[in-house]
Amino acid sequence: MTELHRNYIGGEWVAGPSASPNRNPSNVDDVIGDYSQADATQAKAAIAAAKAAAPAWAAGSIQDRSILLDRVGTEILARKDDLGRLLSREEGKTLPEGVGEATRAGHIFKFYAGEVLRLAGEKLPSVRPGIDVEVTREPIGVVGLITPWNFPIAIPAWKIAPALAYGNTVVFKPADLVPGCAWALSEILVKAGIPKGVFNLVMGRGSVVGEALVNDPDVAGISFTGSVSTGRAIAGKAVGRMAKMQLEMGGKNPLIVLDDADLPTAVNCAVQGAYFSTGQRCTASSRLIVAAGIHDRFVAAMTEKLKALKVDDALAAGTDIGPVVDPSQLEQDQRYIEIGKGEGAALAWGGERLKRGSDGYYLSPALFTNATNAMRIAREEIFGPVACVIRAKDYDEALAFANDTEFGLCAGIVTTSLKHASHFKRNAQAGMVMVNLPTAGVDYHVPFGGRKASSYGPREQGRYAAEFFTSVKTAYIAP
Ligand code: NAD
Numbered sequence: 001m002t003e004l005h006r007n008y009i010g011g012e013w014v015a016g017p018s019a020s021p022n023r024n025p026s027n028v029d030d031v032i033g034d035y036s037q038a039d040a041t042q043a044k045a046a047i048a049a050a051k052a053a054a055p056a057w058a059a060g061s062i063q064d065r066s067i068l069l070d071r072v073g074t075e076i077l078a079r080k081d082d083l084g085r086l087l088s089r090e091e092g093k094t095l096p097e098g099v100g101e102a103t104r105a106g107h108i109f110k111f112y113a114g115e116v117l118r119l120a121g122e123k124l125p126s127v128r129p130g131i132d133v134e135v136t137r138e139p140i141g142v143v144g145l146i147t148p149w150n151f152p153i154a155i156p157a158w159k160i161a162p163a164l165a166y167g168n169t170v171v172f173k174p175a176d177l178v179p180g181c182a183w184a185l186s187e188i189l190v191k192a193g194i195p196k197g198v199f200n201l202v203m204g205r206g207s208v209v210g211e212a213l214v215n216d217p218d219v220a221g222i223s224f225t226g227s228v229s230t231g232r233a234i235a236g237k238a239v240g241r242m243a244k245m246q247l248e249m250g251g252k253n254p255l256i257v258l259d260d261a262d263l264p265t266a267v268n269c270a271v272q273g274a275y276f277s278t279g280q281r282c283t284a285s286s287r288l289i290v291a292a293g294i295h296d297r298f299v300a301a302m303t304e305k306l307k308a309l310k311v312d313d314a315l316a317a318g319t320d321i322g323p324v325v326d327p328s329q330l331e332q333d334q335r336y337i338e339i340g341k342g343e344g345a346a347l348a349w350g351g352e353r354l355k356r357g358s359d360g361y362y363l364s365p366a367l368f369t370n371a372t373n374a375m376r377i378a379r380e381e382i383f384g385p386v387a388c389v390i391r392a393k394d395y396d397e398a399l400a401f402a403n404d405t406e407f408g409l410c411a412g413i414v415t416t417s418l419k420h421a422s423h424f425k426r427n428a429q430a431g432m433v434m435v436n437l438p439t440a441g442v443d444y445h446v447p448f449g450g451r452k453a454s455s456y457g458p459r460e461q462g463r464y465a466a467e468f469f470t471s472v473k474t475a476y477i478a479p
Contacts (some may be wrong), residue, residue, distance in 0.1 A: 002033045005183045007042060007203055010049030011196030016042055018207065022180055023169070025092040025280035025323040026313040027358035032090050035179035037207045038204035042169070043212035043381040046200035050142040051218045052168040053197030066116040069165060073109030076157075076185075083153060083184060088314040089200050090180040091293055092322040092361075093277045095315055103183070105157035108444050108461075112165035115463065119166065119470075125130045126186045132477045137470035139167030140244055140247040144213030146206070146234075148226045150280045150324060150383075152178035156185055158444065159223050163464035164199065171200045171219070173210055175226075177326060180204045206230065214238050221245070223460075223468060225282075228381070228453050235456060246457040246468040248449060250381040251409035253439040254402035255285035256393055256424070259293035261414040266294070267438055269414055273438030274387035275309070275365040278321055282331070282454070283410045283432070283440040287378055289398045296392050297334060299369055302389075303349045312356050323360040324384055325339060330361045333384030340377040346473050373401045382409070394452045395420050403429045408451030410439040431455060 002021070004422035008178055016036030024030035036142040038046075076083065084099030093101070096135030145159040156174060163170050166249040186201040202209050213219050214237050221244035221275040224234055231247040238245050255273055273285030290298050314322030330353075337351040351366030363385060371388035378388055392398035402411055412434035413424045421435045431450035432442065442448055447459035458467035 002031055004036065006036045006180065007038050007046070008186050008190060008199070008201040009042060009046045010200065018032060020176070022090055022177075024089050024360075025325050026089070026315065026360040029359060030089070032086075032180050034205050035183065038202040038209050040208055040212045043202050043204070043209045044216070046171045046202045047142060047213070047216050047218050049197035050171050050200055054139070054141050054169045054196060055280055057169055057195065057198045062116050065165060065167070066113045067159060068192055068194065069109050069116065070113035070203070073106045073113060073189055075188045075192060076102060076106035076109060083181065083395060085315065086184060087152055088322065089183050090178050091149060092325050093316045094319050094322050097277055098314070101151060104444055105153045106155040108154070109161045111445055112161040113160070116165045116271065119466065126476060134475040134477065136475070137166070137466060137471050138473055140469065140471050141168060141219055143168045143170055143221045143223060143469065144219045145170060145172045146210050146213065146222065146224040146226065147172075147174050147182075149177040150174035150277070150282070152181035153185055155225050158448075158461050158465075160185070160189070160199070162469050163176070163223070163257060166466055166469040167470055169198045171202060171213060172281070173204065173206075173213060176205060187256045194220060201326050201341055214243075215241070217241060221468065224248070231456065244457075244468065246426045247455060248460060249454055249456075250282065250383075250407060251282045251450065251454050252287060252379065252405050252407045253283055253285050253410045253412070253430070253440055254287045254289050254383055254399045254405070255412040255414065256392075256395075256402055257288065257290045257298055258398070258413065258415040258417065258420060259291045260416045261294060262415055262416060263294070263297060263301055266298060267305050267413040268435070269385070269412065269438045270302060271305050271309070273412065273440050275306075275321055275385045277386035278324055279365070279387070280383055281440045283442070284383075285412060285439040286382060286387050287373070287401075288387055289392050289401050290395050291398060292391055295389070299348060302367055306349045306367060309365060311354055311362050311364055313358055313360065321365060321385060323362050325332070325361070327361065329384060330363060332362055333382060333386055334381070336382045336384070336386055340368050340371070340375065340386075340388065343375040343377065344370065345375060345377060348389075352387070373404055379405065384428075386392060399424065399427060401429075406453045409454035410434065410450065412437065412439040431459075
């Protein structure tokens with residue numbers, strides 16, 4: 001028997017009508033714990049609790065809010081090794097990646113502890129003499145936060161911290177696969193003294209708990225991160241009832257390598273961006289667009305590098321790539337590898353199911369060559385350790401390939417040419433651009449988000465988070 005981890009609603013830990021075990025993808029025999037599964041009634045109770053707590057939290061002391069968020073950040077940082085271990089155990093990214101993500105979550109809470117005290121407005125003269133105009137920001141009310149499994153502590157942190165900082169109350173629905181990190185983060189918030197109803201945790205299915213949040217008229221805004229298909233479905237419903245929406249979704253991020261690139265930099269960017277965290281990142285470099293003059297040297301160096309990577313238990317020392325998160329993601333990765341072969345791309349390395357000491361979902365990193373930008377493996381998000389090399393005759397063709405996608409999250413280039421780097425920075429159709437850096441790996445204090453099908457609504461993170469989590473008010477004052 002493992003411990004039952006309950007939902008947190010209206011200041012109480014409450015069991016759901018059912019519970020579900022959480023398993024380690026590096027070792028399916030390792031059960032991490034049992035986690036309550038809420039139903040629609042519990043989701044409604046959480047929304048009601050958040051609604052009741054909203055006026056006092058919005059009107060309360062910003063000093064108290066700041067102290068609370070800072071305390072949460074301090075506790076996360078103090079426990080980063082344990083939280084990182086839990087994260088790696090339940091999601092499968094390597095231990096250094098898990099600890100790094102937990103550290104980031106701590107820093108995010110610290111950042112917003114400061115931002116609470118910096119929420120400025122504007123005072124302007126009116127066009128009518130003698131009148132003042134004030135522009136201020138107010139909380140939007142109850143927010144529903146729906147998160148994916150691939151960043152189980154950082155994404156919840158970058159939604160919960162600004163939501164609370166800007167005076168909103170929260171109903172948090174984590175992804176089904178990673179309730180462990182969500183629960184641990186919630187416990188830290190509770191122990192830090194979050195007032196009753198201000199923060200609520202409802203673990204459970206998207207089609208039940210997520211739907212309840214999306215459809216409830218008392219939820220003023222939904223901040224969602226996940227797949228394009230779920231995002232589209234949610235957007236239709238939430239916009240239909242005029243809720244505020246923020247959607248962060250998939251990517252098919254290009255990394256261009258030009259003839260003048262430093263080859264080791266190009267290979268490091270490609271390997272890190274495409275395969276680390278098992279390729280399960282929205283910002284993963286899944287399209288490697290390589291200029292003809294460096295193409296063969298790049299492919300040879302990539303293959304050498306991939307051969308040397310260690311795929312193993314996420315918690316084992318020296319592991320470079322952990323397991324795929326679960327059987328259905330593994331099936332999707334393998335299906336796309338077959339699709340790539342069927343489309344005529346050449347599997348230059350990897351794509352094999354691996355056996356290790358424990359029963360986990362291990363897959364060797366797959367590199368396709370001879371791919372075209374029209375192939376499904378170049379157009380659809382796979383979300384695994386699978387990348388394809390697309391040959392381009394020059395920079396102009398590479399840029400055209402990079403922009404020819406329904407997505408627009410991040411785009412990268414490896415080059416020593418200032419001219420091409422500058423042109424790319426201006427003309428890449430993406431929310432984030434990287435020069436001589438992997439497409440994955442961003443700072444926490446600046447805006448994060450994309451264009452086209454990758455994102456919808458205001459940016460997340462940094463000061464820009466205020467756009468979603470506050471509502472602007474314009475006041476006119478005559479003496
Ligand atoms: P998903 O869309 O399957 O699920 C995301 C969340 O939505 C989960 O909590 C899920 O339970 C919930 N959900 C599912 N159906 C729902 C419904 N009908 N109503 C309300 N909620 C519902 O995504 P996932 O598989 O957890 O995550 C992987 C995806 O997330 C990838 O596409 C990846 O690119 C994307 N992602 C994007 C970013 C970004 O910031 N752009 C970051 C990380 C992950």
